[in-house]
Structures are given as C-alpha cells and as structure tokens.
Amino acid sequence: MRPEDVPGLPEGVPEQLQSEGIEELYPPQAEAVEAGVTEGESVLASIPTASGKTFVAEMAMLSSVQRGGKALYIVPLRALASEKKAEFERWEEFGVDVGVSTGNYESSGEWLSSRDVIVATSEKVDSLIRNNAPWVSELSCVVADEVHLVDDSHRGPTLEVTLGKLRKINPGLQVVALSATVGNADEVAEWLDATLVESDWRPIDLKMGVHYGNAVSFDDGSQREVPVGKGDRKTNALVADALDEGGSSLVFVNSRRNAEAAAKRLKDVTARYLTPEEEGELAELAGEIRDVSDTETSDTLANCVAKGAAFHHAGLAADHRSLVEDAFRDRLVKTVSATPTLAAGVNTPSRRVVVRDWQRYDGEFGGMKPLDVLEVHQMMGRAGRPGLDPYGEAVLLAKDADTRDELFERYVWADPEPVRSKLAAEPALRTHLLATVASGFAHTREGLLEFLDRTLYATQTDEPGRLERVTDTVLDYLEANGFVEREDGTVSATSVGHTVSRLYLDPMSAAEILDGLEWAADHREESLRKLEGVESASEPAESGGFQRASEMVDDGDGDDAGSFETDRTYPTALGLFHLVSRTPDMYQLYLKSGDRETYTEECYEREPELLGKTPSEYEDVRFEEWLSALKTARLLEDWASEVDEDRITERYGVGPGDIRGKVETAQWLLGAAERLAGELDRASTVAVREAKKRVEYGVRDELLDLAGVRGVGRKRARRLFEAGIETRNDLREADKSVVLAALRGRRKTAENVLEAAGRRDPSMDDVDEAEGVSDATFERASGRTDGERDEGDDADDPQEQASLGDFG
DNA sequence: GGTCACCGAATGTAGACAGCATGTC
DNA sequence: CTACATTCGGTGACC
Numbered sequence: 001m002r003p004e005d006v007p008g009l010p011e012g013v014p015e016q017l018q019s020e021g022i023e024e025l026y027p028p029q030a031e032a033v034e035a036g037v038t039e040g041e042s043v044l045a046s047i048p049t050a051s052g053k054t055f056v057a058e059m060a061m062l063s064s065v066q067r068g069g070k071a072l073y074i075v076p077l078r079a080l081a082s083e084k085k086a087e088f089e090r091w092e093e094f095g096v097d098v099g100v101s102t103g104n105y106e107s108s109g110e111w112l113s114s115r116d117v118i119v120a121t122s123e124k125v126d127s128l129i130r131n132n133a134p135w136v137s138e139l140s141c142v143v144a145d146e147v148h149l150v151d152d153s154h155r156g157p158t159l160e161v162t163l164g165k166l167r168k169i170n171p172g173l174q175v176v177a178l179s180a181t182v183g184n185a186d187e188v189a190e191w192l193d194a195t196l197v198e199s200d201w202r203p204i205d206l207k208m209g210v211h212y213g214n215a216v217s218f219d220d221g222s223q224r225e226v227p228v229g230k231g232d233r234k235t236n237a238l239v240a241d242a243l244d245e246g247g248s249s250l251v252f253v254n255s256r257r258n259a260e261a262a263a264k265r266l267k268d269v270t271a272r273y274l275t276p277e278e279e280g281e282l283a284e285l286a287g288e289i290r291d292v293s294d295t296e297t298s299d300t301l302a303n304c305v306a307k308g309a310a311f312h313h314a315g316l317a318a319d320h321r322s323l324v325e326d327a328f329r330d331r332l333v334k335t336v337s338a339t340p341t342l343a344a345g346v347n348t349p350s351r352r353v354v355v356r357d358w359q360r361y362d363g364e365f366g367g368m369k370p371l372d373v374l375e376v377h378q379m380m381g382r383a384g385r386p387g388l389d390p391y392g393e394a395v396l397l398a399k400d401a402d403t404r405d406e407l408f409e410r411y412v413w414a415d416p417e418p419v420r421s422k423l424a425a426e427p428a429l430r431t432h433l434l435a436t437v438a439s440g441f442a443h444t445r446e447g448l449l450e451f452l453d454r455t456l457y458a459t460q461t462d463e464p465g466r467l468e469r470v471t472d473t474v475l476d477y478l479e480a481n482g483f484v485e486r487e488d489g490t491v492s493a494t495s496v497g498h499t500v501s502r503l504y505l506d507p508m509s510a511a512e513i514l515d516g517l518e519w520a521a522d523h524r525e526e527s528l529r530k531l532e533g534v535e536s537a538s539e540p541a542e543s544g545g546f547q548r549a550s551e552m553v554d555d556g557d558g559d560d561a562g563s564f565e566t567d568r569t570y571p572t573a574l575g576l577f578h579l580v581s582r583t584p585d586m587y588q589l590y591l592k593s594g595d596r597e598t599y600t601e602e603c604y605e606r607e608p609e610l611l612g613k614t615p616s617e618y619e620d621v622r623f624e625e626w627l628s629a630l631k632t633a634r635l636l637e638d639w640a641s642e643v644d645e646d647r648i649t650e651r652y653g654v655g656p657g658d659i660r661g662k663v664e665t666a667q668w669l670l671g672a673a674e675r676l677a678g679e680l681d682r683a684s685t686v687a688v689r690e691a692k693k694r695v696e697y698g699v700r701d702e703l704l705d706l707a708g709v710r711g712v713g714r715k716r717a718r719r720l721f722e723a724g725i726e727t728r729n730d731l732r733e734a735d736k737s738v739v740l741a742a743l744r745g746r747r748k749t750a751e752n753v754l755e756a757a758g759r760r761d762p763s764m765d766d767v768d769e770a771e772g773v774s775d776a777t778f779e780r781a782s783g784r785t786d787g788e789r790d791e792g793d794d795a796d797d798p799q800e801q802a803s804l805g806d807f808g
Numbered sequence: 809g810g811t812c813a814c815c816g817a818a819t820g821t822a823g824a825c826a827g828c829a830t831g832t833c
Numbered sequence: 834c835t836a837c838a839t840t841c842g843g844t845g846a847c848c
Contacts, residue, residue: 076825077824077825078824078825102825102826103825103826103827104826121825121826122825123825123826124825124826126825126826127825127826127827131827154823154824154825155824155825158825254821254822255820255821255822256821256822257820257821258821313822313823314822314823314824339822339823340822340823341822341823341824344823360821360822361820361821361822362821362822363821368821502827503826503827503828504825504826504827505826505827585825585826587823587824590820590821592819592820593818593819593820653820661824664824664826665824665825665826667827668826668827668828669826669827671827671828672826672827675827675828710830710831710832711831711832711833712832713832713833714832715832715833716832716833746833749833756831
C-alpha cells in the first residue's frame, strides 16, 4: 500500500510522506489501514518496537483531525512526550496544532482546547479528567502508546482506568492502542473493542543469540566467532567485535553500580577506536557533562565519555541523560551500559545489544529474579538502527552450555508473557475509586462496580468476588478517613475527598499528612518547649555550605544570631519533610548498613520536631520506615540548607538525579500539604509554605526573600546576603556597586535582578564595583563576560560550584 | 616499617508519574 | 526457597 492509497488523510499529507521517502507502507501499517484506523476504527497494533507503530498512530490522528476531531496521544514517560511532540510538529503546515501537557511542562501559547493533537502522560490525563478539563469531551481519537504497561503494578491501573473514563465520556471514541508483542493481545483488543493487528514484522532484521565460549549462536542458525581472551570479559569482546565493523553497542546490566563499572572497563575498549577528531569532540562533551553537576557520578561519567563509553541510569541528572542519549545517537559515544531506563525511554537504537544480566535483585522475591520475557525483548528490540545497520544483533551471555540452552529456551524462543491487569490491588483502587466518585463517574457502590466491570481486570479475572471485596475494603477505608460519605446506598466525596482527588494524591498520603498536621496542632506547646530545651543539640549538618552560611551570619551583623531562636516556626521544616517523606507517594530511600544506628540516634535527637509518635523499635517494619523517611527528610533538609550537591550524594549514597527527584516530589507533596492545611488548620499553612519554598529554592530560611526574586537562585542569593543585602528591600536600596560586586561584575545580570526586585533605577551604567571582593571574583569579573568554562579559580569557592539549581 | 598481591567475607541491589503558577546561572 | 559483582579487610610475602 502506498501513502496515496490511504483514505482519510488531509490533503498534501501523502505527498509529504513521499518526500520523506515513504513510498510504501510497512505491512503492519497497511494492515492497520485496512482495519480502518484512518476511518475512525479502533485498532490494537501489537507489533515490535521500531516497526512503525508511531506512524499508525499518526495516520489515525491526522485523519481524525481531518474529520474535524481532536486527538490525544498518551505516553508513559514525560521524556517521550517532548519527543513525540517534536515528531508531530511536522504536521503543523497541514493545519495540525500540537500541544503537550505533563506535570512539569505545559506547552505555552493558547490553552490546550485549541490544539488538535495533545500529548500527555497517563497520569496527567487522569488528573485533567479529575479537574474537568473542558476539551476532554471533545476528543475523537485517543492513542495509548505502550499499552502493555497496564501490566505495571504501580502505574498500569492509571492507564487502564483513564482509558475507561475517556471511553465513557466519549462513547464513539476511536482507540488506537500500540503495544509491544505480548502473549494475549487478543484479550487486550477485546477489552478495547478494537481490531487486532498483530505482526512480528520488522523493517530491519533482528538476530537474537547467545554468546557461549568463543562464539555467538543466533536464532537463524548462524554463528559468529567472538573469541574472549583470557582474563578479558565477554562484554568487552562483544563491544570490540561490533566496533570492528563500525557498530555501536548497548549493554544492559542489572544495577547502577554495574552500569558504571562496565562503562569504566569499556572505555579502554572504545578508546582504541577513536579518531583524533572524535577525541576532540568527546573531550568537549566530557566538559559539558562535568558542568552539569559537581558530583562523583558526573566526574566518572565525564571520564568514561572522554574515551567513548558511557553509562546511563536513573541516578543521573536529566541533563546527563540527554547528553549521553544524544551523543550515542550521533555515534560519538560508542557504547552505553545501562539499567532498564534506556530500554523504556527515548529512542536509542544500536547495532548490537548485549543483555549482560538477565536476572535482577528483587527484595520481595527474596533473591535474583529472572527478567520478564517482555522486558528482555524490549531491550533486544533496541538493536538495529534504521538506515544505518544491515541488521541488529541482540546477544545474551552464557557462561556454560546449560545456561546457553536455558537462555534460548527462556528468552530467544519464548513468547512474551500475557498482560495482566493489576487494578484489583488496594493501593490502586484507593486512588481510583475516590477519583471515580469525586469526579461523578459513579454515585453508588453498584455504579462503581459497574464502571470497574468495563476494565481489563474484569475481563481477565477468574476470581469472581475479588473486585467486589477489595472495593468494599477500600470504600470502608475512604469513609473512615473522611474522604467519602455513604448514605442510603449512595457514595459521595466529601470536600476534603474532592481536594485529595484533584491534588492527585494517594488518599493514604493525604491521610498521613492530615494526621501529621493535626498532631502538630495538638502538640504544639509541648513540642516547642522541648525544642527550646534542646536548641543547641539540633544544629543541622556540618557541611561546607552550612559552615559558610553560619560564618557569614556571624561575620555580618552580630545581632542576627539570636533571631533563629525567638521566632522559631512550628512545625519545623524537618518535621514537614519527614511527614511528606513517610507518605506512600514518596519513594523511600534505602537504609544501608549502619544507617539504622545513625538514624535511630538522629530520631531521638530530633523527635520533638517529628509530627507523630515514633513507632516502637520493636515494631520492626514501621520503625524502619520511620527511619528511612527520616533519612529522606535529612537529605531534603541538607538541600534546603545549601549543602553542596556532592556532599549530599556522598552522604546519602544517591546520584544527582535522585536528589532532583526527591526535591521535586517533596515540592509537590508540600504544595498539596499546603492546600490541605489551608482547608483545616490555618496555623500551620505558613510553616508548610516556607518549607516548600526552602526546598524549591534550596536555601536556608534567611534567603527565602532574596531567592524569590526573579533571576536570583541559591547561589546569587547567598552572595548577595554575604555582601550585606539580606532582603528584597535591601536590593531596592543598596549601593549598586555592592550589588554589582556580589553578582561578580555582571552588569546585565545586576540590572535584571534590580529590575525584578522592583528598583526604579536599575541601570548599572557608570557604576564601579565595590572594593574588598576576592581576587577570584575580580579576575573573573574583569577578564571574562561570556561565561566560559574555567577549572582553576573556582576550586576555592564553594558557592561557585554547580548545583541542582543549574538544571531543571 | 611499609607496600602489595591475594583471598575470603561482607555488602548492596531498577524505575519515576502527579498540583500550581512561573522563571535558574 | 533462589545471586552475584564489587569492595572491604585481613593475611602473609616481600623489600
């Protein structure tokens, strides 16, 4: 089938496709067209990655918009939202506007109502439905990308429920579901009332094999000699072998540490294949990576990248990740060793994929658990770059013949597992039942059950009463916590229940927060008394950043020293950090050996600040959770006390990306807590907002005012404070030369800051810098204005070091 | 006294969505 | 019920 044979596309689109080099549709694409995707028919395309799934969706959306409709494309990851948006924007010349909506990003310009195609995560769509976004009822086509993720125990139910709600709101809605090849695509298609298009067809051949001894045996019967020298590693040999033919490799491993260790070893392999030109470019890239964050992780990554190897995992900062992904796509970086982040994330194909580890530690399982077939297939599916490679190779590693046979059996020949709905789990239903009631989809227990009856779960369950039982348990829970009311068989959301639903909180998180705030109100006097008593013992960490901060307070005017005690706020920031950290919406930090003692001690020291009764040490699980929440809270407190990033990563055993994640989650939860506090008890609202601002800006409380000024982050705020400018008002009245010196002689920056602070005469013309600035500052101010990299003169100035404020 | 190679024991383990209202260096 | 790569810490050999 050729593009011009596809019915329903807007005028000019077939020509555009031909100009992109698309002469002929791929067989599965043609099959989808025959099934009517461009004529409003629902279709489930269960086909391999990289075989043109997105294009099936594009054709459906274009034709739907052509008929005057509006399309929604649901992605599983925020990173994919921007990728898809960029891809779809090439249709703008045909009158198709694209908008994105995710938690941290919303396309600017007009409100989404005016867009023809909207890209969003499933959680965002769910949230938009809860908040009655007007355009939801105007949808004519919804695309669910990676729909097999309904199997995911944490996020799958959201996708499942969201699709159900969208279809209930828009009875004639066209559903285009895209899925990897799974065991029970027919069941999923039936649930969605969609025509199934199933195929193994790939545009580039994929050879799957197992390496054992000195060769790889492939599924097509062929062999490839890849000798492993004595003392060498299989992975190294396979990467080198691919490079001999100019191909890149992706190595999947089972832990972050392994990813880093593998990259360190592989850099000695890749280094041998670099041209001088590449070496230059890589050196530059390594510099960029180092600039992202001043941590050990960043440094290690830069050292590896300089030699052509990289690692990739969730502990990396977002900028690290995209730099690595882009460089790998540009073939500058020759190999990436990665955890599953890369298999699920943005498109990063490679000539060869090595699945080194096929087992992963699973605490609940109690040891190493073999990966799902689906997951391994997803990783292997990354092999083969369209237009670059004649074929892709995916290789598993076996140390003996038995393992080789097992791997063939288990992964190469095996069909992927069936997709199973995880909706009946209590945590999932807690959230979704409340939302279903709150947004008016059901008003009775029976109504809820009827809604649930249309889910994938219902079509799959072989345990009839289960859903009903869990529903009752959950309704009892919601009622007991005051989120819903039941009367004469009807169920309705209370005012708090509505708020919780709209805030997108897990009801259990909301209950925890409400309990904590109430506890604070009840124990205010008592806790404050205790706090005054232990004042001297409650100093936060002895960090570089903090030391400087306190020194500067002392060096400034001495009379500031006492203010800390007198206007103490309650609850304290640590108390609030701990409160949100023990909520199920916050991913818990792992307690390492020794941490138990450390934080038990910490717990007793800081107990007056914690909002709730510390569980007994004998209640093992609860106590552990309490401590690990305390560890998270301490991390947040460090961050909000201007402790350097590398100090934090070292102290808590996390990567720069983890800090960012914690901070973001804390910000969100504290925002939610602020709203909840406002709904009940005004007294703590101020404290909550202050704690939230401190995490947001990453500053101690004395800088909150300054950091709120546009153009001033944690570093500039501290420098200004150090120069004696302590408030926004000081900025308006201070000697301009002092401001200029504090901002290191950047005139334009200083003008912008003064303007943002509301100064009437922000101009910096004819202003000289103040005396008494450090040499380093002076040198920089006079010598450079274009912000070039410089290694040397920053070392002695902690405020200079890169910080989290630099990416986001 | 100091360094180094080696070996057994201890250690620690993937990922990432959301409110709201706007702007870091 | 299940693992395993890496790092740590101790040991003995050697200079």
